[in-house]
Amino acid sequence: RAASLDRSTRGSNTTLNSDEDNINVVIRIRPMNDKEKSCGEKQILEFPGKGQVICHTDAPGQKSKVFSYNVVFEPAATQEDVLEYCGIKRLLEMAVEGFSCTAFCYGQTGSGKTHTLTGPPGLVESGASPYSPEHGLVVRSFVYLFRLIQERPESHFILKASFLEIYNEKVIDLLNPGTARKPLQVRWSKDSRSFYVENLFTVDCEELDDLFAVLEEGMRNRSVGSHAMNAHSSRSHTVLSVRVRRELRADASVTCATHGKINFVDLAGSEMTKRTQSTGKTLEEANNINRSLMVLGYCIAQLSDGKKRGHIPYRDSKLTKLLADSLAGNGVTLMIACIAPTKSNISETINTLRYAARAKKIKSKPIVKMDARDALILSLKREVDVLHAENQHL
């Protein structure tokens, strides 16, 4: 825990404040489980602080590998530590201001993605109190979001939540399980200049309990679906989205609205990309074992390589279409890369550490999302204010 919380690491967590950075990358290492302990497994990771992870490969002739990130959460870090230091609070503040934000967990199956987002298995479904210390980032974020709203009584907020799953490139509404038989379509909206899921059930959330109910219902439906199919959760992605419409009075006669969003994404196990690639097909031909995860990898690789900008294949998978506006353009992204501490997981751990290091290079400047009409009104109003100010100086 010390490395994740030392002063220098806390300090580096503020890099998102630069308006150049739109991605924050943190690492979370889960504790050894009972099985690993009883087998006498060795811990191969070291955390010297300053956002670094050292991976001791132990192989003859191979040096230890050093990786750097914004923050590293050691196995003893609590769910509360993750909320405080991973950077999610800034994303939520930005969602309230009208940005599109995404927090996603990446890592091999069993590395702690679901634990980080929603806590130990069954906790949410059991209807545990929202203030249980075991709750993950999603419930904690809901609580923080409502605090932010209460601190802004001058604005009127409308929150709408949805919860979907992408399995085998099919979009299933976790709030409407009937869609498992008739998957939903992802379409482009000219008005909002972003992709959306047609006929997705959205729930108006006036109170904190409404958001919890959405999470609980979706998690229940997901676990029902997964009984039918082994290893279902390691192959599918879930996306829980909260849209935040904020109406604020520019002056007595004009009201403007911003449209922010926060997505929480629990990705399929990262070991799935290899299975996709092992088919030997090109990106266009790749079968759907996990096209979305593979395309996300391509998008991140290209976004992080400044020279290749302009050819980012968001349109090549359902997931990247839905995350496009936060990955580039008008959003901010938090990547939580989850890893296991033991030697038996070393090759997946190194893959995850590399993927996360690549994502950290992405740079772009987020912009607020507003209706075109509102943006025009606001810019005209600003001009009028400037003219007024100039007049007063004359």
Ligand code: ADP
């Ligand atoms: P994933 O979603 O990546 O497949 P899980 O989140 O289901 O992995 O984690 C696998 C198991 O390890 C679960 O029983 C989970 O509760 C436990 N676990 C994961 N991370 C932690 C942690 N930080 N502290 C305690 N237990 C954890």
Ligand code: MG
């Ligand atoms: Mg999981």
